[in-house]
Amino acid sequence: MADSTHEQWLLQIDAELDGELSLVERAALAKHLATCAHCAGARASQLEVRVALARSAGNPHAFVVPRPTIRAGTLALWVMIALGIGGIAGWAAHQHWGGPGGGSTLEESRGTIVVH
Amino acid sequence: MALSSFTSICAALSLLQGPGTRLTYRIRVIEPASIAPRILASGAVSGPLDSDMRLTLRTDTTEIEALFQVTPVGDTVTLAGDFFTRRQVGRSRRGLPLWEEDSYRRLVRLAWSDTARIYPFGLGQRTTRGPSKALWVELTLEREFAGGEARPAESFDLSDSTRDVRLEAVVRPRRARVILNLVRGDTVSAPRPMDLVPEEPPRVVQLVLKGRATTLVVSLTRPDQARSIRDRALALDADVVCLRVAPPDGSEAIGLICGRLNNVARQLPLPSGDTLAATFAWPGWR
Numbered sequence: 001m002a003d004s005t006h007e008q009w010l011l012q013i014d015a016e017l018d019g020e021l022s023l024v025e026r027a028a029l030a031k032h033l034a035t036c037a038h039c040a041g042a043r044a045s046q047l048e049v050r051v052a053l054a055r056s057a058g059n060p061h062a063f064v065v066p067r068p069t070i071r072a073g074t075l076a077l078w079v080m081i082a083l084g085i086g087g088i089a090g091w092a093a094h095q096h097w098g099g100p101g102g103g104s105t106l107e108e109s110r111g112t113i114v115v116h
Numbered sequence: 117m118a119l120s121s122f123t124s125i126c127a128a129l130s131l132l133q134g135p136g137t138r139l140t141y142r143i144r145v146i147e148p149a150s151i152a153p154r155i156l157a158s159g160a161v162s163g164p165l166d167s168d169m170r171l172t173l174r175t176d177t178t179e180i181e182a183l184f185q186v187t188p189v190g191d192t193v194t195l196a197g198d199f200f201t202r203r204q205v206g207r208s209r210r211g212l213p214l215w216e217e218d219s220y221r222r223l224v225r226l227a228w229s230d231t232a233r234i235y236p237f238g239l240g241q242r243t244t245r246g247p248s249k250a251l252w253v254e255l256t257l258e259r260e261f262a263g264g265e266a267r268p269a270e271s272f273d274l275s276d277s278t279r280d281v282r283l284e285a286v287v288r289p290r291r292a293r294v295i296l297n298l299v300r301g302d303t304v305s306a307p308r309p310m311d312l313v314p315e316e317p318p319r320v321v322q323l324v325l326k327g328r329a330t331t332l333v334v335s336l337t338r339p340d341q342a343r344s345i346r347d348r349a350l351a352l353d354a355d356v357v358c359l360r361v362a363p364p365d366g367s368e369a370i371g372l373i374c375g376r377l378n379n380v381a382r383q384l385p386l387p388s389g390d391t392l393a394a395t396f397a398w399p400g401w402r
Contacts, residue, residue: 110218111180111199111236115226 009036013043017050138162138262139186141169145281147251156251156276161285163268168287170350171253173236174280177204180236183286183350186257189225193257195232197222198349219349231256286354289314292377293399294359298323298330299383299391311399312336314357320364323392330388332370333362339374359394363387 012029015021021029033040140162146153161169165188173180179202187194200219208214226232237250268285291313298305305325312319318335337358342348358374361384371384373394381393 106218107238109203109238110220111182111197111201111222111234112239113195113197113222113224114233114235115224116231116233 006039009039010042013039013046017043017046136261136263137165137259139165139167140258140260141167141184142256142258143169143171143283144254145173145251145279146254154275156279157272157274157281157283159270159272159283161268161270161283163285163287165259166288167268167285168351168354170282170284170286171236172280172282172284173251178202178237181346181350182234182236184255188259192225192227194223194225195255195257197234199236200346200349201236217346219345226257228257228259286351288351288354289357289377289398291399292336292357293397294334294336295395295397296321296323296334297381297393297395298325299393300325300389304393310334312359314338318360318362325390330386330390331364332386332392333364333366335360335362337372357396359396361392 009029009032012021012025016026016029033043140160142160143158144155145157147156148154161167165186169184171180171182171184181200183198185196185198187196198219198221200217202215202217204213205216206214224232232255234253234255235250236253239250268287270283270285272283274281291311294310294312296308296310303326305323308321308323310319310321312334314336315338316336318333320331320333322329322331324330337360339353339356339358342353347353355377356374357377358372360369360372362369370386373382373384373392375382375394375396377396377398379395379397381395384392384394386392
């Protein structure tokens, strides 16, 4: 059911790019595109195909619709945050449970003879 | 003059019979409990003054082996403990247990009547309510005059059979009974028993097989020092002796046969084509 609705929206996108939709239908499609990333991506793909076709047909005014991209600075920031959280969690775990050999020092774990 | 010589010979012979003092290690393995400490095991090891005691304690994650030796110094005694421990510290990525090994030595001086308390798992971290919960071993050293009794003796009572605690006397043989046989095919010569003392001058022995006499020069030696740290620390080769076999002309030795005093025959091929079988055993009662 969801797939058939999705296919209908794809047909609506096709019709919208052909200029065949009424104002009410375009408003409904715009409302859907605001919430459906998949359909928005499909619309962008169709636009790119049409621009490529227009360019190959000799239309110099055709231009590419910019897609949302992840910027390198943002990516680096998230990687740094993830590494920081991992490092802090590892340090906390080592402080709590310790590494191999138990928490006590070697001398504490060794046998002792006490004279009474 | 004759009487004086006889007295001195008797004194020398009595010294050769071994020390007149017998040493006893008396132990109790005690586990702390909420009401009163519980005795898990008790026992005693006794023998000549140079007897050692080997104590083994095993749990699921820890193995402790210790060899205790005493050195009398006047009215006091120095107790030395060579410890060899293995502790499980985790598992490998393939699920196999990982162990860490540690060996160390502890030395204390105490009077004969004193009790030494041994904490084999360490004193550990003391809790706010008192000392740590690790078990301990109480060791008391006693000496008494023995009327020629030189054999080591062990007695051990394990109250809790779920615990793995062992106690052994470790005695280095002062002499060994060696039985020699000459083997050719399916024929064996008459056994030739000998009482040998380690590091004693070599002895000439003649074995006759099918009318042919074979003369050999044999001497008993101690084995080389064990290569493994554990074997060295725990004196696991204490009852191993080696028989050096040489031809009578004093040339290079034919070979060395080493083994425990456990009545197992060990063989050495001779240049003549025969095989020499040597069996080591503890000497008989004196």
